Amino acid sequence: MGDPILQIDDLHVSYKVYEGRLRVLNGVALHVERGQRVGLVGEAGCGKTTTMRCVLRILQSPPGRITGGAIRYRGTNLLRVSQGELQRIRGSGISMIFQDPVAALNPVFTIGDQVCAVIRHGTHKRLTRAEIRRRALGALREVQLPDPDRMFASYPVQLSGGMRQRVCIAMALATEPEVMIADEPTTALDVTIQAQVLWLLDRLVQDHETAVVFITHSLGVVREMSDWVYVMYAGTIVEGAETNELFERPLHPYTLGLLSALPKLTGGGIAKGIPGRIPDYLNPPTGCRFSPRCPNAMRVCDQERPIWTRVGDTPAHEVACFLYGGEGV
Amino acid sequence: MIGVNGLTVQAKKRRWEGFRKAWYKFSRNPVSVVGLVFVLGVSFLAVFAPLVSPYPNHAGPYVNFAIGSKPPSLSHPFGTDAFGRDILSRVFFGFRYSLMMGAVVLALVVIPGVVLGLIAGYYQGTRIDTIIMRITDIFLAVPPLILALAITSVLTPSVLNAMMAVSLMWWPWYTRLVYGLASSLRHEFFVQSAEVIGASRFHILFRELLPNCVSAIFTKMSLDMGWVILIGSALSFVGLGAQPPIPDLGTMVADGAKYLPDQWWIAIFPAFAIMVTVLGFNLLGDGFRDLFALEEI
Amino acid sequence: MKREILVVDGLQKFFVTSRGTVRAVDRVSFSVREGETLGLVGESGSGKSTVAYTVIGLHAPTGGRILFNSQDMSTSIWKRSRALKRSIQIVFQDPGTSLNPRRTVQQILELPLKVHRVGTARERKARTVELLRKVELPEDYLYKAPHMLGGGERQMVAIARALATDPRLILLDEPTSALDVSIQAKIINMLLGFQNEMELAYLFITHDLSLMRNVATRVAIMYLGKICETAPTEEFFRNPLHPYTQMLLSSIPVVSKEEEAMRPARIISKGEIPSPVNVPPGCGFHTRCVVCATRCSTDQPVMVEVEDGHFVSCLSFPPPSDVQQLPVN
Numbered sequence: 001m002g003d004p005i006l007q008i009d010d011l012h013v014s015y016k017v018y019e020g021r022l023r024v025l026n027g028v029a030l031h032v033e034r035g036q037r038v039g040l041v042g043e044a045g046c047g048k049t050t051t052m053r054c055v056l057r058i059l060q061s062p063p064g065r066i067t068g069g070a071i072r073y074r075g076t077n078l079l080r081v082s083q084g085e086l087q088r089i090r091g092s093g094i095s096m097i098f099q100d101p102v103a104a105l106n107p108v109f110t111i112g113d114q115v116c117a118v119i120r121h122g123t124h125k126r127l128t129r130a131e132i133r134r135r136a137l138g139a140l141r142e143v144q145l146p147d148p149d150r151m152f153a154s155y156p157v158q159l160s161g162g163m164r165q166r167v168c169i170a171m172a173l174a175t176e177p178e179v180m181i182a183d184e185p186t187t188a189l190d191v192t193i194q195a196q197v198l199w200l201l202d203r204l205v206q207d208h209e210t211a212v213v214f215i216t217h218s219l220g221v222v223r224e225m226s227d228w229v230y231v232m233y234a235g236t237i238v239e240g241a242e243t244n245e246l247f248e249r250p251l252h253p254y255t256l257g258l259l260s261a262l263p264k265l266t267g268g269g270i271a272k273g274i275p276g277r278i279p280d281y282l283n284p285p286t287g288c289r290f291s292p293r294c295p296n297a298m299r300v301c302d303q304e305r306p307i308w309t310r311v312g313d314t315p316a317h318e319v320a321c322f323l324y325g326g327e328g329v
Numbered sequence: 330m331i332g333v334n335g336l337t338v339q340a341k342k343r344r345w346e347g348f349r350k351a352w353y354k355f356s357r358n359p360v361s362v363v364g365l366v367f368v369l370g371v372s373f374l375a376v377f378a379p380l381v382s383p384y385p386n387h388a389g390p391y392v393n394f395a396i397g398s399k400p401p402s403l404s405h406p407f408g409t410d411a412f413g414r415d416i417l418s419r420v421f422f423g424f425r426y427s428l429m430m431g432a433v434v435l436a437l438v439v440i441p442g443v444v445l446g447l448i449a450g451y452y453q454g455t456r457i458d459t460i461i462m463r464i465t466d467i468f469l470a471v472p473p474l475i476l477a478l479a480i481t482s483v484l485t486p487s488v489l490n491a492m493m494a495v496s497l498m499w500w501p502w503y504t505r506l507v508y509g510l511a512s513s514l515r516h517e518f519f520v521q522s523a524e525v526i527g528a529s530r531f532h533i534l535f536r537e538l539l540p541n542c543v544s545a546i547f548t549k550m551s552l553d554m555g556w557v558i559l560i561g562s563a564l565s566f567v568g569l570g571a572q573p574p575i576p577d578l579g580t581m582v583a584d585g586a587k588y589l590p591d592q593w594w595i596a597i598f599p600a601f602a603i604m605v606t607v608l609g610f611n612l613l614g615d616g617f618r619d620l621f622a623l624e625e626i
Numbered sequence: 627m628k629r630e631i632l633v634v635d636g637l638q639k640f641f642v643t644s645r646g647t648v649r650a651v652d653r654v655s656f657s658v659r660e661g662e663t664l665g666l667v668g669e670s671g672s673g674k675s676t677v678a679y680t681v682i683g684l685h686a687p688t689g690g691r692i693l694f695n696s697q698d699m700s701t702s703i704w705k706r707s708r709a710l711k712r713s714i715q716i717v718f719q720d721p722g723t724s725l726n727p728r729r730t731v732q733q734i735l736e737l738p739l740k741v742h743r744v745g746t747a748r749e750r751k752a753r754t755v756e757l758l759r760k761v762e763l764p765e766d767y768l769y770k771a772p773h774m775l776g777g778g779e780r781q782m783v784a785i786a787r788a789l790a791t792d793p794r795l796i797l798l799d800e801p802t803s804a805l806d807v808s809i810q811a812k813i814i815n816m817l818l819g820f821q822n823e824m825e826l827a828y829l830f831i832t833h834d835l836s837l838m839r840n841v842a843t844r845v846a847i848m849y850l851g852k853i854c855e856t857a858p859t860e861e862f863f864r865n866p867l868h869p870y871t872q873m874l875l876s877s878i879p880v881v882s883k884e885e886e887a888m889r890p891a892r893i894i895s896k897g898e899i900p901s902p903v904n905v906p907p908g909c910g911f912h913t914r915c916v917v918c919a920t921r922c923s924t925d926q927p928v929m930v931e932v933e934d935g936h937f938v939s940c941l942s943f944p945p946p947s948d949v950q951q952l953p954v955n
Binding site: 043044045160161162163190191192193194195196198199217218219220221223224247257258259261262263264265266267268269270271272273274277 | 669670776777805806807808809810811812814815833834835836837839840841859860863873874875876877878879880881882884885888889892894895896898899
């Protein structure tokens with residue numbers, strides 16, 4: 001277990017709106033080891049994309065603002081580095097794949113231009129044009145795109161969704177980053193194409209030994225694509241465990257609610273789901289943010305925030321819930 | 330809230346909250362507020378010109394060569410022109426003609442233009458679309474100022490004829506604008522829902538599509554005020570619009586041009602007045618766009 | 627046996643574009659019974675949404691017939707009677723654009739009532755309140771505009787609008803695809819409740835087979851404009867016959883070992899989904915089929931009843947009386 005390559009500590013983010021400030025992230029903490037595949041799962045509005053935008057400092061500010069915490073990449077706090085240092089880290093240290101491949105690729109440049117641009121900016125030593133092109137073709141070949149030479153000269157609009165996403169993956173891995181953040185990379189794709197792309201992504205990530213943070217709202221996908229899963233709710237991480245452990249022994253009431261609300265291939269109907277709505281970020285509940293909807297809520301849940309507690313070692317399992325300690329050491 | 334009375338109170342509260350929110354959205358851009366101030370100022374002066382002008386009778390036929398061509402002073406802050414007329418008062422009255430020009434043209438042009446655009450957009454791809462848009466294209470192909478010049482030179486030059494001419498070449502822009510919006514919205518699910526429910530075409534055009542075009546229309550109207558005033562002034566400048574002694578700003582600039590640079594105030598102040606008016610409407614137009622924007626949750 | 631409320635017979639819908647003729651729906655036949663749900667499953671280009679839009683009348687069919695309660699309605703919506711428009715409604719996929727952003731919820735709910743002249747103004751107002759209550763939304767939502775509502779709430783308004791005229795059949799085009807798991811659970815349970823209460827028939831379109839398992843009475847799978855397989859739900863999942871069905875089922879990410887056991891072994895598809903402009907000759911699926919034989923690129927499969935109610939369209943399942951028609955390999 002060495003030092004984590006990426007570590008987020010107590011991150012707080014708020015957004016300014018007409019009515020006041022939305023306290024979106026409320027002390028997010030997670031870490032990623034070298035080469036580890038970490039899944040970050042949560043529903044819409046829980047703050048997972050916001051968290052990852054903070055890592056690369058691409059949060060829209062205003063109205064967003066980081067009001068506390070640290071994000072350490074190889075020990076350096078990314079929130080405090082200079083723009084120049086950040087530019088160097090983006091792309092070659094940490095890269096990102098976005099949900100919508102249509103929006104992520106510039107429609108007026110060829111695929112080749114865009115992949116080469118990524119390699120040119122992301123590699124520290126000076127490379128010749130021929131070398132850049134060679135690497136770009138290699139990257140396209142690696143993601144199993146048919147006929148890479150023709151692809152090189154094509155425009156994004158000529159490609160299907162699955163192919164475009166593969167180009168984005170190629171771009172994200174071309175500079176050999178140590179961490180790749182994938183934000184819902186397959187949500188916009190068809191089921192069979194999604195299976196293809198995920199299989200490819202998994203293989204590549206293992207080949208390159210890249211650490212991955214895989215963000216999704218799909219529990220099924222996160223189960224296939226990660227070694228460790230964090231569950232996020234309303235701006236906090238509520239549970240984290242090795243993947244199999246999380247699905248076999250979910251602890252947090254929110255995780256339980258989510259799993260029971262999923263339609264199962266085995267049938268049996270769908271449970272009622274979790275009553276209530278996500279909290280109002282303008283006036284979030286003091287104490288545990290899930291307590292208004294929690295079937296096991298106790299009085300302390302409304303008053304104090306549960307502390308992140310380790311409840312299992314092998315397999316590892318951590319949770320922030322008063323049902324399992326949470327009062328702190 | 331049950332009960333008719335309870336609902337009315339709620340409705341009033343909602344409307345008030347709506348206005349406050351609208352003001353917040355609008356005022357977030359201070360430049361729009363500046364625009365609003367300019368427009369309100371000009372409008373006030375235009376409406377109350379007879380009351381606030383120091384020499385209201387100078388707006389008509391008035392001659393007093395004794396005080397002619399005097400530079401700006403305390404009694405005549407904008408100076409006097411060659412006929413001895415107070416330029417400040419004439420500028421205030423000039424605002425009237427400018428605003429009237431803009432308002433009349435837009436009133437004539439917006440409704441037909443928008444309606445044609447809605448119909449063409451909804452029936453996009455059919456013969457109706459082709460007919461309407463080709464006619465629009467023909468009008469758009471003629472250079473606007475040339476058309477206006479041609480019309481006014483054939484008819485007797487006057488403010489009214491200038492407005493007619495400008496209207497005739499202005500409507501296609503609204504049709505184009507609304508056509509673009511309507512034809513893309515036409516395939517949205519909410520329009521298709523209305524069709525599936527069985528709503529009439531009238532409802533779809535005016536209650537589903539039109540409300541979504543309002544923002545663009547108002548923004549354009551505000552920017553257009555500036556343009557119409559400029560074109561009206563241009564027509565007057567070449568003598569095809571308002572005729573002397575009407576204190577039209579464009580005419581005043583034309584007359585004053587002869588006296589540059591010695592008696593600069595005769596041309597410069599009216600020109601400045603045109604600038605303030607047009608600028609005000611332009612800035613206001615930006616504000617309209619913010620005003621109508623849908624806020625996120 | 628409940629009676630058939632919707633019968634679709636040999637439905638065809640072609641679009642002529644600059645790139646060629648899009649055979650979006652190519653001879654599709656199915657029926658829906660009162661109080662039951664037919665699930666229509668497929669990926670991009672399958673034609674499932676086009677089927678729904680043609681049934682509801684947004685497109686006029688190119689060929690084939692659509693019968694509602696034995697009444698022929700194979701025309702576009704503008705040529706249909708008012709009574710028909712009351713009886714069949716649709717809920718669209720994207721809650722973001724299915725409600726007019728410039729209208730209030732009240733205006734949106736009142737439209738169907740106004741169009742069909744239900745009651746006086748006061749009665750209509752009362753009915754809108756009642757509709758909101760039915761979908762468990764508070765009364766003050768009447769005065770909100772759609773952008774003030776969350777995705778799930780907007781979809782609930784869309785459902786309330788569909789229920790306004792007491793329809794007998796509702797088409798649901800991916801009603802929960804854009805929504806979170808817990809909201810999906812709530813909406814699905816609500817829809818099932820309405821179905822029970824009002825003997826509603828649903829044509830439920832989705833790509834999510836796990837959801838289909840829990841919602842549909844019968845399932846039909848579409849690929850490139852044709853139905854590949856159709857069967858009662860239990861039978862469909864217990865014994866998937868068509869190679870495409872098996873590929874689809876094997877691609878779904880699941881969250882438990884029991885579900886994994888239910889899935890066929892993983893079949894990673896090769897290549898992209900063809901566009902319906904260029905439907906491959908012979909069997910449309912042959913380019914990606916793992917059991918593709920030579921004849922599959924030339925011969926058209928026919929729909930064969932393999933077991934009671936279980937139909938497959940694949941050359942591996944030849945019609946019993948026509949064996950001699952197949953070319954010898």
